[in-house]
Amino acid sequence: MPEQFYRNAYLTQFDTRVVRHDEAGLVLEDTIFYPTGGGQPGDSGVARDALGTVLDITDTRRDRASREIVHLSAPDAPRFAAGTEVTLTLDWTRRYRHMRLHTALHLLSCVIRAGVTGGNLSAESARLDFDIGDEWVLDRDQIEQALNRLIADDYPVSIEMTSGAALAAQPELIKTMSVTPPLDLPEIRLIRIEDTDLQPCGGTHVARTGEIGRVTVKKIENKGSRNKRVVIALAD
Numbered sequence: 001m002p003e004q005f006y007r008n009a010y011l012t013q014f015d016t017r018v019v020r021h022d023e024a025g026l027v028l029e030d031t032i033f034y035p036t037g038g039g040q041p042g043d044s045g046v047a048r049d050a051l052g053t054v055l056d057i058t059d060t061r062r063d064r065a066s067r068e069i070v071h072l073s074a075p076d077a078p079r080f081a082a083g084t085e086v087t088l089t090l091d092w093t094r095r096y097r098h099m100r101l102h103t104a105l106h107l108l109s110c111v112i113r114a115g116v117t118g119g120n121l122s123a124e125s126a127r128l129d130f131d132i133g134d135e136w137v138l139d140r141d142q143i144e145q146a147l148n149r150l151i152a153d154d155y156p157v158s159i160e161m162t163s164g165a166a167l168a169a170q171p172e173l174i175k176t177m178s179v180t181p182p183l184d185l186p187e188i189r190l191i192r193i194e195d196t197d198l199q200p201c202g203g204t205h206v207a208r209t210g211e212i213g214r215v216t217v218k219k220i221e222n223k224g225s226r227n228k229r230v231v232i233a234l235a236d
């Protein structure tokens with residue numbers, strides 16, 4: 001299934017057709033809406049038909065069984081008939097903040113060279129959990145400075161495709177210990193930050209690190225004996 005957000009995270013509007021719209025949600029032939037996953041929230045926005053009916057999409061999920069992307073809305077929202085042509089418009093303000101913070105997390109994993117055991121982000125802040133014990137003291141100012149230096153260096157961010165077999169041969173690329181990507185897939189997407197980072201990831205990212213803008217390290221918390229949580233936020 002082609003999924004436009006996977007190739008081009010900057011598509012904010014897209015014409016497609018309804019496959020099915022029932023109580024479970026709206027399924028489309030293709031979409032620019034990112035489904036919740038990898039710690040990144042699902043997209044919101046609207047779908048509009050030629051008659052002007054507007055459906056507010058509040059969240060986007062991927063069905064575990066069918067792997068279809070399902071667009072969710074309020075139970076009393078209008079429903080489109082199968083085959084209806086609709087125009088999707090993303091809540092771009094929210095999504096772009098996800099893209100900036102998501103890319104910032106990749107950089108954070110380069111500043112702190114330790115195994116990542118978890119991560120999450122919203123439009124306001126983002127966090128990574130690291131497999132670090134008490135022997136390693138994390139300095140908030142140092143991390144913030146190093147992170148903002150990588151951002152200001154404005155490295156290009158690009159997408160590369162690889163196979164599960166090729167990735168299995170380079171396990172050092174898999175930083176996220178708790179969420180190893182499935183290695184039996186024919187195609188796995190890698191995100192390269194020039195001269196800085198390469199890792200498998202299915203989320204949405206900005207095209208250059210400079211787009212992230214200034215970030216702050218909000219807090220560093222101990223979450224268990226071998227778990228340090230670093231929370232960052234966009235300065236704006």
Ligand SMILES: [Zn+2]
Nearest residue numbers: 102191201203
């Ligand atoms: Zn990513």
